[in-house]
Amino acid sequence: MAQIEQSDKGGKKKKGAQKKMPIHVDFTPMVDMNMLLITFFMLCTTMIKSQTLSIALPSNEKVEQEQKNKTKQSEAITLILDTERDEKGNVVTEMVGDKVYPKHIVYYYEGKPEVADENKDGIIDNPNIKVEYFRGNVAGETQGIRKILHERNEKVLEKVAVLKQDWKAKKITEDQFQEEAKKVRNDSTLTRPVVIIKAGPNASYESLISALDEMQINQISRYQIDNINGTDSALILSYKTLNNIPVE
Amino acid sequence: MGKVKIKRKSTLIDMTAMSDVTVLLLTFFMLTSTFLQKEPATVITPSSVSEKKVPTSNLVTILVSGAEIDKDGARKTDVEGKVFISIAGDVDSTFSSENVRAQVLQEAVRSYNETHKNKIQITPSQVAAFSKINMFGLKLSELPAFLSLEASDQDEIMKHLNDPKVGIPINDNRDLASPNEFQIWMRAIYNVARDMDGQGSQTFFDALQRSGEGIAVKADKDTPYSTIHHVLDNLQTLKFNKFSLMTALTTEDE
Numbered sequence: 001m002a003q004i005e006q007s008d009k010g011g012k013k014k015k016g017a018q019k020k021m022p023i024h025v026d027f028t029p030m031v032d033m034n035m036l037l038i039t040f041f042m043l044c045t046t047m048i049k050s051q052t053l054s055i056a057l058p059s060n061e062k063v064e065q066e067q068k069n070k071t072k073q074s075e076a077i078t079l080i081l082d083t084e085r086d087e088k089g090n091v092v093t094e095m096v097g098d099k100v101y102p103k104h105i106v107y108y109y110e111g112k113p114e115v116a117d118e119n120k121d122g123i124i125d126n127p128n129i130k131v132e133y134f135r136g137n138v139a140g141e142t143q144g145i146r147k148i149l150h151e152r153n154e155k156v157l158e159k160v161a162v163l164k165q166d167w168k169a170k171k172i173t174e175d176q177f178q179e180e181a182k183k184v185r186n187d188s189t190l191t192r193p194v195v196i197i198k199a200g201p202n203a204s205y206e207s208l209i210s211a212l213d214e215m216q217i218n219q220i221s222r223y224q225i226d227n228i229n230g231t232d233s234a235l236i237l238s239y240k241t242l243n244n245i246p247v248e
Numbered sequence: 249m250g251k252v253k254i255k256r257k258s259t260l261i262d263m264t265a266m267s268d269v270t271v272l273l274l275t276f277f278m279l280t281s282t283f284l285q286k287e288p289a290t291v292i293t294p295s296s297v298s299e300k301k302v303p304t305s306n307l308v309t310i311l312v313s314g315a316e317i318d319k320d321g322a323r324k325t326d327v328e329g330k331v332f333i334s335i336a337g338d339v340d341s342t343f344s345s346e347n348v349r350a351q352v353l354q355e356a357v358r359s360y361n362e363t364h365k366n367k368i369q370i371t372p373s374q375v376a377a378f379s380k381i382n383m384f385g386l387k388l389s390e391l392p393a394f395l396s397l398e399a400s401d402q403d404e405i406m407k408h409l410n411d412p413k414v415g416i417p418i419n420d421n422r423d424l425a426s427p428n429e430f431q432i433w434m435r436a437i438y439n440v441a442r443d444m445d446g447q448g449s450q451t452f453f454d455a456l457q458r459s460g461e462g463i464a465v466k467a468d469k470d471t472p473y474s475t476i477h478h479v480l481d482n483l484q485t486l487k488f489n490k491f492s493l494m495t496a497l498t499t500e501d502e
Contacts, residue, residue, distance in 0.1 A: 027263030034270035038277060045281030052492035053298040054460050057484050081473070089315065089323035091470050199473035206294035206469035208476070209495055213296045227477075 053212055057225055073111040077152060078196045079145070080107040080129075080232050081203040081211055091204055097138060104207035106132045106145045107239065113231050124238035131239075134210045149218045152193040156219050159184045185221040195223040198232055285382045288332055288406045288414070289313035294469035295498035302494060306452040306462055308437055309334040309494070311383065312479055313409055314468025329475040330415030332385030333433055338452060343444055346379040348452070351443075353378045355436035360388050363426060368392055387413045388429055418478055422485045430479075434486050460490025467493075 084092040084103040092103040107129050114128040135144030142150045150157065160181050167177040184190075197211045208225075215223045240246075282304070291314050311332040315323040337348035353375055361367045366389060374395035378384070381402075386394055390413045394402060406414060418430040427435065438456060445453040455462030463483070467476055483491060 024260070025264075026260075027267040031263050031266045031270055034267065034274055038270060038274050041274065041277035041281060045277065045283055050293060050302045050466075050494045051296060051298050051497045052300050052302050052461070052464055053296050053495050054300065054490065054492045056460065056490045057480060058489070083472075088321055089325065090317070090321065199477075201472060201474035201477075203473040204469060205467045205471045205473065205476050208473060209294040209296050209469075209493060212493075213298070216297060225480075 053209065053216075055212065055225065075192065075194045076112075076196065077108060077110050077149075077193050078113070078198065078232075079211055080228065080236060081105070081197070081199040081207045082107065082236070083200075083202055083204040083207050085202060091206075096135065101134065102204070102206065104134050104204065104210060106134065106207075106211070107236055108132060108145070108148065109235070113235055115231060115234070123241050124234055127235045127238040127242070129235050129239045134207070134214070146214055146218065149193070149195070149214055149220065153218050153220055155190040156184055156187070156192055159187075159190075160219050181219070185219050192222060193220060195220055197223060197225050198228045199225075200228055200233075200236070285334070287311060287334075287383050288385060289327070289330065289409060291466060291468040292470075293466060293494050293496050296495035297498060298495060299497065300492075302464060302492075303455070303461055305336055305339050306455045307336045308434075308456070308463050309336075309383070310463065310465050310479060311385075312465065312467040312471060312476060313415070314471045316409075323470075324410075327409035328471060329478065330385060330409055331418050331430055331479060332383050333416060333437075334383035335437065342447075343452065348440060348444075349379040349381075350375045351440045352433070352436045355439050356388065356432050359427075359432050359436060360429070363432075370395075385415050387417060388432070418482060420478065420481065422481075424485065428482075430482055431486055434483070434488070438486070438488075456488070460488075461492060463488055463491035464494045465491060 082105045084105060086092055093100050094103050095101075109128045109130070111128075114126050115124055116126065117124050119125075132145040132148060134146075136146065137143060141147075163172070163177055163180050163184065166172050167174060172180070185192075195215060197208070197215075199208050199211075212223075214220075289311060291311065311334065313327055313330040313332070315325045315328040318324050335345060335349050335352060337343050337345040353370065357368055357370050368389060368391070370392050374392055377395040378391075384391075385406075394405060397405075405411070408414060416430050416433060417428055419428050421428045421431065424431065424435075441453040441456050441462075452462065465476070465479060465483075467479075483489075
């Protein structure tokens with residue numbers, strides 16, 4: 001391949017003419033150099049482009065405080081995130097089935113927090129708090145906190161699923177699908193939850209992203225990130241005390 | 249029986265095909281890749297299902313360093329929560345990263361001198377040095393001396409994350425009349441973007457203010473929320489209510 005045969009034209013060989021050697025180019029150094037360059041590019045570059053998740057936070061101004069929490073009691077669901085850490089400060093992981101999950105705990109309550117404390121011991125008598133974890137889907141079934149949110153937003157999810165089928169069957173384009181899905185998500189005639197996400201001081205950044213992810217997966221359009229307050233801390237403390245969970 | 253004569257074959261291997269392949273690979277790598285940007289701290293971003301790509305231009309990245317794990321497996325939290333900022337301008341040459349960074353530095357120094365007693369002076373050569381740095385994070389009072397150093401010495405300083413002068417100072421301040429240094433930087437970026445808006449480059453200001461794509465917070469997945477909250481709260485105070493969080497893609501089986 002790398003040699004050029006020089007064919008003799010004219011047929012007759014002249015006497016005394018030099019025998020023409022095929023020209024052979026050795027490509028080995030070229031390959032060596034290319035390999036080096038490839039190695040350089042492979043080590044110095046990144047192929048994975050990061051993704052982003054857009055969020056909008058409420059303004060810090062006081063005026064808006066009053067307008068907050070005006071959502072219907074029946075629609076509101078508050079998630080309080082926490083992450084279990086060992087004494088070294090590392091996130092605890094646990095095996096469920098064949099998957100390893102970091103131990104992010106989601107405390108949640110619907111509507112208003114229960115604050116009744118009859119004997120004034122600082123422990124709320126009946127904290128209406130429940131605990132779930134981020135479990136994603138197992139065998140096509142929603143699990144953990146996703147199941148809870150899925151049930152709350154069932155009407156929207158059903159409609160979006162129909163639209164998605166249309167899109168997959170090429171009845172509508174992707175843009176149309178996105179637009180229609182957005183309309184469904186914001187359709188006020190359907191019962192939709194309002195999710196308030198609060199993260200405790202120990203909660204890892206990953207758990208916050210997981211919570212925001214759940215909003216996207218469950219097509220929840222109304223959610224907000226809020227700061228944890230005294231009531232929330234008291235609720236969790238009470239829950240832990242009543243269920244004999246050690247409090248650090 | 250005649251002897252079988254073993255024909256001597258030349259051991260020359262034809263490398264042309266090999267060369268072709270390597271050149272192709274090389275072309276592929278050169279065209280698809282973007283260079284790793286030098287960052288003072290490496291973080292593992294959490295994964296998310298969001299498929300939105302990070303823009304490469306007109307982006308302000310706020311990096312929050314994570315804890316380092318020492319030999320015993322314990323989290324060393326003294327290096328956690330250091331804040332760094334990286335500014336990527338437009339691909340357009342007038343509003344290139346270098347240009348934007350230089351303007352931001354001058355604006356930040358000006359606003360620092362307005363609110364602090366210890367004024368800092370900055371020379372044009374220091375500004376030029378600053379515009380070449382991808383990601384910075386240092387006390388403003390230390391910055392001029394730092395910028396006069398050689399690049400290798402700068403790296404040496406940035407390596408020591410537990411050094412108190414490394415990282416942009418940030419606190420819970422909500423009073424913009426006496427901004428902390430993080431707020432000074434972010435406001436400087438905002439002001440520069442706004443001024444550019446009038447000069448014909450709308451995209452940067454647009455990305456910052458209107459769509460929220462211009463600010464990306466990058467943090468380690470195990471960093472506690474109390475640390476991240478500092479940054480988020482400061483952004484809220486600065487009225488950057490819309491911004492994005494950097495994640496890595498994961499797929500969710502349905």
